Amino acid sequence: MEPNIEEYTIGWICALQEEYEAGCRMLDEEFDGPEINGMNDENTYVYGRIGLHNIVIGCLPRYGLSQATNVAKDMVRSFPRLRFALMVGIGGGAPSTEHDIRLGDVVVSVPRGANGGGVSI
Structure with missing residues (x-):
């Protein structure tokens, strides 16, 4: 069902x-x-x-x-x-000089104040 x-x-x-x-x-x-x-x-x-x-x-x-x-x-x-x-x-816009994000990485949005952020785990 x-x-x-x-x-x-x-x-x-x-x-x-x-x-x-x-x-x-x-x-x-x-x-x-x-x-x-x-x-x-x-x-x-x-x-x-x-x-x-x-x-x-x-x-x-x-x-x-x-x-x-x-x-x-x-x-x-x-x-x-x-x-x-x-x-x-x-997540094509996630990589930056601050975040070394590569194919296969998982990016999670972390809100900070009024803005969201991204971290690679």
Whole structure:
């Protein structure tokens, strides 16, 4: 039986179509998903499972901060039991002279004051 809307606990947001397609390939199982029409949610989602976690994946319609904000806002509102909402991608803008970030590194945003920051782990 497919999970209902309350059983999705991880939201995965991708900025680029390539990231979205790679994320969809990571799913152990894909579902048709719950009906979200009428919820004022403009996103298109792929629903699935990785291990024991039910995941909803969304992609930005266009690249940009306001688009990312809108996708996240609608996703969190439509899926009230999300424990994590992650922006996952290639992070092309993360490397700098201060942070030696290379392919395969994981970058996590760390808010500092009114700004977010990046650290390599």
